[in-house]
Amino acid sequence: MIEEKIDLNKIPIVSNSFYAKYVKRLLDIFLSGMGIVCLSWLYIIVALLELVFHGYPILYKTKRPGKDGKIINNEILKIDSFINHQIDPKTYRSIAKEIKRRFAGEKIDKILTIEASGIALGLALSYELNDIPVVFAKKGTSKTVNDDLYTSEVYSYTKGTRYIACVKKKYLNENENVILVDDFLADGNAMLG
Secondary structure, three states, X not given: OOOOOOOHHHOOOOOOOHHHHHHHHHHHXXXXXXXXXXXXXXXXXXXXXXXXXXXXXXXXXXXXXXXXOEEEXXXXXXXXXXXXXXXXXXXXXXXXXXXXXXXXXXXXXXXXXEOOHHHHHHXXXXXXXXXXXXXXXXXXXXXXXXXXXXXXXEEEOOOOEEEEEEEEHHHOOOOOOEEEOOOOOOOOHHHHO
16 A cells, blocks of 8 residues: 655645635626526526426425524534434434445455544444445544554644544555545545645
8 A cells, every 4th residue: 555645734725815705606696696597508408308308396405404504614514413423313214325326346355434423424424335334434442442543643623733643554455455444534634634
Protein backbone atom coordinates (compact mmCIF):
# COMPACT_ATOMS: atom_id res chain seq x y z
CA MET A 1 0.00 0.00 0.00
CA ILE A 2 1.33 3.43 -0.91
CA GLU A 3 1.29 5.88 1.97
CA GLU A 4 1.31 9.55 1.15
CA LYS A 5 1.40 12.42 3.60
CA ILE A 6 -1.08 15.15 2.82
CA ASP A 7 -0.49 18.61 4.23
CA LEU A 8 -3.93 19.45 5.60
CA ASN A 9 -2.98 23.12 5.82
CA LYS A 10 -2.82 23.31 2.00
CA ILE A 11 -6.46 22.30 1.50
CA PRO A 12 -8.27 25.36 0.08
CA ILE A 13 -10.84 27.08 2.28
CA VAL A 14 -13.86 28.87 0.85
CA SER A 15 -13.35 32.63 0.93
CA ASN A 16 -15.56 34.92 2.99
CA SER A 17 -15.04 37.84 0.60
CA PHE A 18 -17.82 40.18 -0.57
CA TYR A 19 -17.83 38.38 -3.93
CA ALA A 20 -18.18 34.91 -2.36
CA LYS A 21 -20.90 36.03 0.05
CA TYR A 22 -23.06 38.29 -2.11
CA VAL A 23 -22.16 38.54 -5.79
CA LYS A 24 -21.76 34.80 -6.31
CA ARG A 25 -25.02 34.16 -4.46
CA LEU A 26 -26.92 36.62 -6.68
CA LEU A 27 -25.37 35.10 -9.80
CA ASP A 28 -26.36 31.62 -8.60
CA ILE A 29 -29.96 32.71 -8.03
CA PHE A 30 -30.21 34.57 -11.35
CA LEU A 31 -28.64 31.81 -13.46
CA SER A 32 -30.67 29.09 -11.71
CA GLY A 33 -33.85 31.06 -12.35
CA MET A 34 -32.94 31.46 -16.01
CA GLY A 35 -32.24 27.74 -16.25
CA ILE A 36 -35.65 26.91 -14.79
CA VAL A 37 -37.41 29.27 -17.22
CA CYS A 38 -35.48 28.01 -20.25
CA LEU A 39 -36.08 24.36 -19.37
CA SER A 40 -39.70 24.69 -18.25
CA TRP A 41 -40.92 23.00 -21.45
CA LEU A 42 -38.81 19.94 -20.54
CA TYR A 43 -40.23 19.87 -17.00
CA ILE A 44 -43.77 19.83 -18.43
CA ILE A 45 -42.92 16.92 -20.76
CA VAL A 46 -41.32 14.93 -17.91
CA ALA A 47 -44.35 15.61 -15.68
CA LEU A 48 -46.72 14.40 -18.41
CA LEU A 49 -44.63 11.26 -18.98
CA GLU A 50 -44.64 10.60 -15.22
CA LEU A 51 -48.41 10.99 -15.20
CA VAL A 52 -48.90 8.65 -18.18
CA PHE A 53 -46.54 5.89 -17.01
CA HIS A 54 -46.87 6.06 -13.22
CA GLY A 55 -50.07 7.96 -12.50
CA TYR A 56 -50.66 10.42 -9.69
CA PRO A 57 -49.08 12.15 -7.82
CA ILE A 58 -46.65 14.02 -10.06
CA LEU A 59 -45.26 16.07 -7.18
CA TYR A 60 -44.17 14.34 -4.01
CA LYS A 61 -44.03 15.62 -0.46
CA THR A 62 -41.68 14.16 2.10
CA LYS A 63 -40.29 15.06 5.49
CA ARG A 64 -36.96 16.89 5.21
CA PRO A 65 -34.49 14.91 7.36
CA GLY A 66 -32.15 17.83 8.09
CA LYS A 67 -34.84 20.24 9.29
CA ASP A 68 -33.75 19.76 12.90
CA GLY A 69 -30.16 20.66 12.08
CA LYS A 70 -28.54 23.63 13.76
CA ILE A 71 -25.86 25.86 12.29
CA ILE A 72 -22.90 26.39 14.60
CA ASN A 73 -20.51 29.31 13.90
CA ASN A 74 -21.72 29.49 10.25
CA GLU A 75 -19.35 26.59 9.51
CA ILE A 76 -20.83 23.45 11.07
CA LEU A 77 -24.29 21.97 10.58
CA LYS A 78 -25.15 19.93 13.66
CA ILE A 79 -27.33 17.03 12.50
CA ASP A 80 -27.14 14.72 15.49
CA SER A 81 -30.92 14.23 15.41
CA PHE A 82 -30.58 11.65 12.61
CA ILE A 83 -26.87 10.92 12.03
CA ASN A 84 -24.69 10.96 15.13
CA HIS A 85 -26.43 10.77 18.50
CA GLN A 86 -29.69 9.42 17.18
CA ILE A 87 -29.71 7.25 14.08
CA ASP A 88 -32.61 7.42 11.65
CA PRO A 89 -32.63 3.97 9.96
CA LYS A 90 -34.67 5.22 6.99
CA THR A 91 -32.08 7.91 6.26
CA TYR A 92 -29.22 5.41 6.44
CA ARG A 93 -31.07 2.89 4.24
CA SER A 94 -31.74 5.62 1.68
CA ILE A 95 -28.09 6.69 1.67
CA ALA A 96 -26.93 3.07 1.39
CA LYS A 97 -29.31 2.40 -1.52
CA GLU A 98 -28.03 5.48 -3.33
CA ILE A 99 -24.40 4.42 -2.84
CA LYS A 100 -25.29 0.95 -4.14
CA ARG A 101 -26.97 2.53 -7.18
CA ARG A 102 -23.96 4.74 -7.92
CA PHE A 103 -21.54 1.81 -7.70
CA ALA A 104 -23.72 -0.72 -9.51
CA GLY A 105 -21.57 -2.98 -11.64
CA GLU A 106 -18.45 -2.36 -9.53
CA LYS A 107 -16.88 -5.24 -7.64
CA ILE A 108 -16.73 -4.32 -3.95
CA ASP A 109 -15.08 -6.72 -1.51
CA LYS A 110 -15.07 -4.66 1.68
CA ILE A 111 -16.36 -1.43 3.15
CA LEU A 112 -13.92 0.80 5.03
CA THR A 113 -15.13 3.50 7.39
CA ILE A 114 -13.94 5.24 10.54
CA GLU A 115 -15.21 4.81 14.08
CA ALA A 116 -17.66 5.62 15.49
CA SER A 117 -20.16 7.55 13.38
CA GLY A 118 -19.22 5.85 10.11
CA ILE A 119 -20.01 2.36 11.38
CA ALA A 120 -23.79 2.73 11.07
CA LEU A 121 -23.55 3.78 7.41
CA GLY A 122 -21.00 1.03 6.74
CA LEU A 123 -23.36 -1.56 8.20
CA ALA A 124 -26.37 -0.22 6.25
CA LEU A 125 -24.32 -0.39 3.06
CA SER A 126 -23.16 -3.90 3.92
CA TYR A 127 -26.80 -5.04 4.09
CA GLU A 128 -27.45 -3.50 0.67
CA LEU A 129 -24.35 -5.19 -0.80
CA ASN A 130 -25.23 -8.71 0.43
CA ASP A 131 -23.44 -8.57 3.78
CA ILE A 132 -19.88 -7.83 2.69
CA PRO A 133 -17.47 -7.20 5.59
CA VAL A 134 -17.20 -3.75 7.18
CA VAL A 135 -13.75 -2.70 8.40
CA PHE A 136 -13.41 0.44 10.48
CA ALA A 137 -10.37 2.50 11.26
CA LYS A 138 -9.92 3.01 14.96
CA LYS A 139 -9.09 6.42 16.32
CA GLY A 140 -5.78 5.84 18.06
CA THR A 141 -4.20 2.61 19.22
CA SER A 142 -4.92 0.47 22.24
CA LYS A 143 -3.34 -2.46 24.05
CA THR A 144 -5.29 -4.88 21.86
CA VAL A 145 -4.57 -3.11 18.55
CA ASN A 146 -0.89 -2.31 18.29
CA ASP A 147 0.84 -4.46 15.67
CA ASP A 148 1.04 -4.56 11.87
CA LEU A 149 -1.17 -1.55 11.19
CA TYR A 150 -1.93 0.88 8.42
CA THR A 151 -1.88 4.30 10.08
CA SER A 152 -2.60 7.84 9.00
CA GLU A 153 -2.94 11.19 10.72
CA VAL A 154 -6.46 12.57 10.41
CA TYR A 155 -7.76 16.02 11.30
CA SER A 156 -11.19 16.17 12.93
CA TYR A 157 -12.93 19.31 11.70
CA THR A 158 -15.67 19.23 14.34
CA LYS A 159 -13.30 18.56 17.27
CA GLY A 160 -10.42 20.69 15.95
CA THR A 161 -7.83 18.02 16.74
CA ARG A 162 -5.59 15.56 14.94
CA TYR A 163 -5.49 11.87 15.73
CA ILE A 164 -4.03 8.67 14.33
CA ALA A 165 -6.46 6.38 12.50
CA CYS A 166 -5.36 2.77 12.26
CA VAL A 167 -6.51 -0.46 10.62
CA LYS A 168 -4.96 -3.88 11.08
CA LYS A 169 -3.31 -4.93 7.83
CA LYS A 170 -4.81 -8.41 8.02
CA TYR A 171 -8.27 -6.92 7.38
CA LEU A 172 -7.34 -5.14 4.12
CA ASN A 173 -5.68 -7.17 1.41
CA GLU A 174 -3.83 -5.83 -1.60
CA ASN A 175 -6.13 -7.17 -4.33
CA GLU A 176 -9.43 -6.26 -2.68
CA ASN A 177 -11.74 -3.56 -3.98
CA VAL A 178 -12.62 -1.38 -1.01
CA ILE A 179 -15.22 1.38 -0.86
CA LEU A 180 -14.67 4.14 1.70
CA VAL A 181 -17.72 5.63 3.43
CA ASP A 182 -18.22 8.04 6.30
CA ASP A 183 -21.26 9.50 8.01
CA PHE A 184 -20.81 13.11 6.94
CA LEU A 185 -18.10 14.91 5.05
CA ALA A 186 -17.22 18.18 6.76
CA ASP A 187 -14.22 18.62 4.52
CA GLY A 188 -13.20 15.06 3.69
CA ASN A 189 -10.23 14.75 6.03
CA ALA A 190 -11.27 11.37 7.41
CA MET A 191 -11.46 10.00 3.87
CA LEU A 192 -8.11 11.54 2.96
CA GLY A 193 -6.57 9.73 5.91
